[in-house]
Amino acid sequence: MQGTMQSEEKVPYIYLLEDDLTLSREIRQFAINHGFSCDVGHDSTDFKTLAQDKKYDLYILDINIPGMNGIQICERIRQADREAPVLMLTAYSDVKDKVNAFNAGADDYLVKPFHFDELLARIQALLRRKNKPLQQGDILRVHDMVVNIPEATVERSGQIILLSPKEFKLLTILAQADGKVVSKSAIAEKLWEKSVDTSHNTIEVYINFLRRKIDKGHATRLIQTRPGFGYFLKAE
């Protein structure tokens, strides 16, 4: 166990449970280098005696540790703190491990070995999600459709609609435009990062995918086309 709790400070506090001494040292070093505080435990006894009663901003748990495994530790953390993000680490990439981890309440899962950049991106994303209070614009409403951006869910007339990540992002782009027309080029830019480019035809295909899920079976159509300009959301 290293370090102490300083919850009053703004520096996010991470608890790392990893039995490999070298790896835990390197992760801790990396975390500190990136402005985090980090306590380290090597087995379930370390966790129970020194960390169980403390509250951390984020937990990074290796699944395969001596004593109680990481999944059991995660369940214990969830009983005490429903909010704290938990990132599981494992050398196994078995689907069962992932499912067990998510069932135990884990928020994310990373298979060893990993790029530190990826670890950092996931830590930051989890902390952002935890720290960010619901803001105006996080929940968008268009007629009878509700788009919850932090939760990545969409409902229409009280019915949950399952969208693929790209479809959800496309709907968010249209919903955030607040009824204004969004051109195909603007959609392409926002929908994909810089390293992907595509044609307007493919954007049309995605709009059609979205129409099938959002408008099909509803008397009022929400996704509108302005030929030659682009798309917008409006009840018609």
Next chain:
Amino acid sequence: MKLTLKKRAAVSISLTYSLIFGVTSITIWLLFASYREDEFKIRLEEKALTNLRLLVEVDEINDQLLRTIERSTLNRLYKEKTVIYNSTGHSVYSTSKDTGTTWDKSRLFRLPPGAELYETFGEFDVYGFHYQTQKKNYYALVIAEDKYGYRKLRYLGVLLISAFALSTPIVWLLTFAAMRGLLKPLDRFITEITSIGDRNLTTRLALSDRHDEIDQLGKAFNLMMERIESSYLRQQEFSAQASHELRTPLARIISQLENLEAGETHSERTREYLYNLRNDAHQMANLIHSLLLLAQSANDQHFTGVRRLDELLFDAFEQTKMFAPNLQIHFEIELEEGTDKEPNLDVQCNEALLIQALINLLRNADLYSDDHHVDVRLKQTQDNLLSLRISNNGATLNDGEASRIFNAFMRGDNARRKQGSGLGLRITQRILQYHGASIRYIAEGKYLNVFEILLPVSTQTV
């Protein structure tokens, strides 16, 4: 011609039956022919003796009277001619002036006293006899046609041939039907065994309670499958353990290298070394990951469900960017010509495996491209397949190399000074085969490498 066991058994049994039936029929026919001959000879003999005795020993009967008696008798034979000769060879009695035959009589006169001859001459049977009394020698000759005997013989022949011709195909059909019924469980075994692949090693043959040889074969097969499955599971367990044991030290190496790289006091050369070392370690980790996924793919439960291929592609792209930071893709979803119907991009898959296959292809395309630009096109074909074309500009393979591109450890001429294990495409092909998909390499001209994948569209939806 290859004969099945059923046909072979049916043909063998039918041939054996035909042979036995044929030999038996011929024997019956020959015996009956011999019986007819004996019977007719007796009749000819009786005729000759009766006529001779009446003519020679009864004084009151001369040849005129004998002819009259003969004409009125009831047991005359068909086309019968009876001739009695004296010792000098002159005819002393004849039922007809014309014997109707050219039979050589000299043989009759060479018979010693008391001797007889019997033979067939054309349609006639001929009986001759040398009769000796105290005073004189006589020769009796009876020629007749055994019309009724031969008719019976012919009728018997027709009967036997008909029975043979009729019964042989019936026996063939019955044997085939019986063999089919008997070997039906074997056919079922063949169907069930053919469907066993590395994804359903838990399959066992359904056994009956007949306890016959086929059932024994099924039991033996099930026992073998249990051993194979258990060996496969041990291998999987070993792969998982080995993967863990290999990944942890790799994670240690990578984490130390990354922290070391983050230091600011290194020379350019040291930084380059550290970067290369880290990349190699990641490549090794990827290889281990692929091998482990393949080892795990033997189990059906890893088939996680239905996913959208475009989303898997973007996931794969995100992961590929870690190793190929300069990678740029041009992505298109194409519609089938003449239709504006949106394509169905759902595939039934093991998500981790398929993503790994896509990562391998994207990394490959990036590695062998001149400009890090990769073109990705997705289309649903008319025969309900998803066509995914991944292409890049770069030196293409020659025909010889292209035919071996999916072989393990194959490195083409264009792989000079490129990092790679030579296993990526082999693993990719294996993963795609596992998903019932196909992959082929097309060299379009000298500078366009294309990989075309055809995946079955899922009938279920996400």
